[in-house]
Amino acid sequence: MMRNDLSLLTPPWDAGLVQRLNLAQVGLGDWPAHPYTCANRGDGRHGDEGGDRGVLIATEQGWVCPHCTYAQAWAHAASGEIYPTAIVGQSGIEFFRPPQSVLLARLDGMLAAYRDLQARHATGAEVMVQVLEARRAQLLAPPAVFSLWVIYDRPSDFPTEVVARRFDLKTEQPTQDLLRAPTLVALRAQQPADATVLPRQKGDDPVIVESWLVETPP
């Protein structure tokens, strides 16, 4: 992570920033970074949760230490930026663009450690557990599936109508789903919500007017 940017982020930190900072703290962020650690971490009372001694936890109010009362109320602005994914450990980058199985294994290890801290009422541990659980749900969410509706103006099988036929983008095959209307305007009134309209492409069949790209719920 770039540390030459001297502009600092002062709390309150929003939920998105708390998540990004905490994922970076435990090596599950988007770019190699040494975690922010507690100033008292050498006192023999600090644990290694998070992959280093005395790793701080980001909360809405700033950094807290799960092992003592230390708090720190700033982070470098660059900490909140988005970078390509890498897994970072104490020795540096352990995986660049890690596969999901590797991310989940590391995440589950961290989750177990911080749940243990939470059970002992350690400061900030609950926030870290929430961040890791949210990240886990994101990683396990099924990928979006898209459908493409292709709009035909008076095709040979419907010579007096404008029709939209849905294609399954996974199989690239037409489905039985069909919308019919006497005019293009009337057909567009039936357009699925949140459709992205794609203009006809060069080389499309002459009866093709446009296409609608729609995200299909899993």
Ligand SMILES: [Zn+2]
């Ligand atoms: Zn501490």
